[in-house]
Amino acid sequence: MLALTPLENFPNILPGNDLAGNIIASLTNTNITLNNDDILVLAQKIISKAEGRQINLELVKPSQQAIEVGGLCEKDPRIIELVLQESTSVLRVRPGTIIVEHRLGFVCANAGIDHSNVTPENSANENFVLLLPENPGKSAYLLRTKLEAFFGVRIGIMIIDSHGRAWRLGVVGTSIGFTGLPGLVDMRGKPDLFGGKLRITQIAVADELAAAASLMMGQANEGKPVIHVRGFPYPLRNGKLEELIRPHEQDMFR
Amino acid sequence: MLALTPLENFPNILPGNDLAGNIIASLTNTNITLNNDDILVLAQKIISKAEGRQINLELVKPSQQAIEVGGLCEKDPRIIELVLQESTSVLRVRPGTIIVEHRLGFVCANAGIDHSNVTPENSANENFVLLLPENPGKSAYLLRTKLEAFFGVRIGIMIIDSHGRAWRLGVVGTSIGFTGLPGLVDMRGKPDLFGGKLRITQIAVADELAAAASLMMGQANEGKPVIHVRGFPYPLRNGKLEELIRPHEQDMFR
Numbered sequence: 188m189l190a191l192t193p194l195e196n197f198p199n200i201l202p203g204n205d206l207a208g209n210i211i212a213s214l215t216n217t218n219i220t221l222n223n224d225d226i227l228v229l230a231q232k233i234i235s236k237a238e239g240r241q242i243n244l245e246l247v248k249p250s251q252q253a254i255e256v257g258g259l260c261e262k263d264p265r266i267i268e269l270v271l272q273e274s275t276s277v278l279r280v281r282p283g284t285i286i287v288e289h290r291l292g293f294v295c296a297n298a299g300i301d302h303s304n305v306t307p308e309n310s311a312n313e314n315f316v317l318l319l320p321e322n323p324g325k326s327a328y329l330l331r332t333k334l335e336a337f338f339g340v341r342i343g344i345m346i347i348d349s350h351g352r353a354w355r356l357g358v359v360g361t362s363i364g365f366t367g368l369p370g371l372v373d374m375r376g377k378p379d380l381f382g383g384k385l386r387i388t389q390i391a392v393a394d395e396l397a398a399a400a401s402l403m404m405g406q407a408n409e410g411k412p413v414i415h416v417r418g419f420p421y422p423l424r425n426g427k428l429e430e431l432i433r434p435h436e437q438d439m440f441r
Numbered sequence: 442m443l444a445l446t447p448l449e450n451f452p453n454i455l456p457g458n459d460l461a462g463n464i465i466a467s468l469t470n471t472n473i474t475l476n477n478d479d480i481l482v483l484a485q486k487i488i489s490k491a492e493g494r495q496i497n498l499e500l501v502k503p504s505q506q507a508i509e510v511g512g513l514c515e516k517d518p519r520i521i522e523l524v525l526q527e528s529t530s531v532l533r534v535r536p537g538t539i540i541v542e543h544r545l546g547f548v549c550a551n552a553g554i555d556h557s558n559v560t561p562e563n564s565a566n567e568n569f570v571l572l573l574p575e576n577p578g579k580s581a582y583l584l585r586t587k588l589e590a591f592f593g594v595r596i597g598i599m600i601i602d603s604h605g606r607a608w609r610l611g612v613v614g615t616s617i618g619f620t621g622l623p624g625l626v627d628m629r630g631k632p633d634l635f636g637g638k639l640r641i642t643q644i645a646v647a648d649e650l651a652a653a654a655s656l657m658m659g660q661a662n663e664g665k666p667v668i669h670v671r672g673f674p675y676p677l678r679n680g681k682l683e684e685l686i687r688p689h690e691q692d693m694f695r
Contacts, residue, residue: 189445189657279693286693294608349644353607353694354548355615355685357625357645359652371611390603391611392656398613399653402646403443403674420657431609439533439540440607440694 189418191403192217193411200232200412202239207333210413219415221334226343226368226419228360228400230412231319232301234326234346240318242269260285266300266316273298273318278441291323291363292432295350299363320346323364324428331366343368343423347397353440360401362393362431368423369393370430391431392421443672445657446471447665454486454666456493461587464667473669475588480597480622480673482654484666485573486555488580488600494572496523514539520554520570527552527572532695545577545617546686549604553617574600577618578682585620597622597677601651607694614655616647616685622677623647624684645685646675 194213200206214221221227235241249257249264253271257264259280267285271277274287278294287298299319320326327344335342345365349358362370370393400414435441448467454460468475475481489495503511503518507525511518513534521539525531528541532548541552553573574580581598589596599619603612616624624647654668689695 189653191443191653281693284693288608352645352687354687354692355645355648356687357643357648357685359645359649361609389611390655391606391609391613394609394611395613395652395656397652398649399443399445399656401644402649402653405674420659431611433606433608433610438608439535439538 189399189416189420191399192219192415192417193403194219194413194415197233197410197413199410200236202236202241204237206233206237207330207337210330210334211337213413214415217415221338221340221342221415222417223340224342224417224419224423225340226345226396226416226423227334228345228347228396228414228416229327229330230404231299231323231346231348231363232317233412234320234323235301235317238320238326240320241315242318244314244316256280256285266297266302269300269316269318270298273300289319291319292429293350293361293363295348295361299348319348319363324366325364327364327366341367341423343419345393345397345400347401349401360397360399360404362397362428364428365393365426368396368419368426369421370426370428372421393426393428393431443653443670443674445653446473446669446671447657448473448667448669451487451664451667453664454490456490456495458491460487460491461584461591464584464588465591467667468669471669475592475594475596475669476671477594478596478671478673478677479594480599480650480670480677481588482599482601482650482668482670483581483584484658485553485577485600485602485617486571487666488574488577489555489571492574492580494574495569496572498568498570510534510539520551520556523554523570523572524552527554543573545573546683547604547615547617549602549615553602573602573617578620579618581618581620595621595677597673599647599651599654601655603655614651614653614658616651616682618682619647619680622650622673622680623675624680624682626675647680647682647685 195217197213244265247265249268253268254264257267261282276288279286301317323346331344347360348363350361371389372392403414404411449471451467498519501519503522507522508518511521515536530542533540555571577600585598601614602617604615625643626646629642657668
């Protein structure tokens with residue numbers, strides 16, 4: 188059985204907060220002790236907030252390019268300035284939408300920059316936005332070492348965001364960085380049920396888990412940004428987000 | 442808690458088999474009684490097999506178009522003939538790959554036609570392939586009415602397949618039809634944690650659940666095509682796959 192449990196009473200995170208301490212307290216509130224091979228899935232937002240990735244738009248000076256692109260997609264040019272700074276290329280610009288390749292390698296809307304659920308101090312005005320963590324894989328790793336030391340176990344940690352899809356509506360939880368678990372599981376060459384060779388191939392298990400955890404986070408005012416996972420059906424290993432990124436030369440839809 | 446449990450000892454399905462009966466037996470083997478609001482997620486393969494969607498390639502005559510496209514993507518023109526019959530348009534053809542819009546509305550590789558795990562009788566030669574179910578939403582609905590009558594409960598049923606993504610590697614479990622659950626959950630206009638309006642928006646909860654269930658199915662010789670889900674965090678309703686299909690006029694990547 189795969190069991191996904193949201194941690195209870197997770198506090199609102201402020202810059203500089205000790206996330207590991209908050210998670211340990213919340214695990215205790217939820218009556219969970221971490222076991223070997225457990226995984227924690229975290230919403231990007233709490234990492235970004237703890238790392239102080241809030242940006243006051245009043246301090247952002249949009250470039251000429253940002254003003255032009257902002258006009259095309261009908262968005263605040265200061266936000267577009269940040270989107271461009273966080274991106275390595277722009278795939279599409281349409282009214283209401285900008286799709287980019289984020290500097291972390293994945294393709295997403297708006298470079299993952301978030302304008303909702305910003306800290307209460309800031310929400311009095313609408314001038315704060317939240318960037319993705321500087322290095323989600325590293326953030327996950329640092330958190331993992333603290334939690335593994337505290338509980339004396341071997342775990343995985345993943346950070347997720349909500350991404351749209353090219354041909355389907357609605358967002359789904361998607362991995363933006365992880366440590367201690369596989370990204371892809373390679374089935375190529377394994378026998379199928381009747382001894383034939385399997386044609387497919389590689390399963391994006393980290394993204395499947397990201398979607399599962401996202402289901403339990405909600406997106407509105409529920410505030411369940413940490414999901415405990417027990418029963419992940421593949422052996423843990425030190426995978427990397429890069430496993431999940433399609434190389435440009437294989438990209439048919441750029 | 443969201444709990445996903447694979448049904449034990451699910452038999453190999455043959456054309457004409459009584460899937461509802463097999464599921465009831467397997468639930469019993471797994472010591473699960475269906476409750477209200479439970480969901481069963483089924484691999485496409487067992488529906489297709491029960492419905493006799495196996496095709497003997499020796500009986501397929503490829504059209505001139507199929508021969509040409511097969512040459513471009515370096516695939517058996519008889520399989521391409523079936524891909525074209527199952528599709529409404531072709532998005533991309535590259536060596537090793539054909540991406541189409543399936544007649545059911547979604548974009549996928551190879552029109553979902555499967556060449557592995559075909560029934561043992563057929564696997565002696567390599568000449569059988571498996572098409573997607575004729576109408577997965579209807580198949581799910583018919584199965585649901587039987588199981589709801591047997592257990593006296595209100596449940597959801599979803600059929601999934603493994604789909605690739607435009608910019609990420611690896612396949613993820615994706616819904617191809619369902620009954621009795623929501624496809625999208627609309628968060629637009631709901632207050633965020635601090636009373637601001639949420640910008641995102643619609644969550645593809647059926648696809649998040651499809652990915653979660655896929656994680657527990659495996660893809661090789663494990664044979665766990667039915668996953669029982671308890672604790673789905675959204676109210677059940679009669680959603681439709683069409684909710685999840687991006688309309689052509691919003692498609693930026695065709």
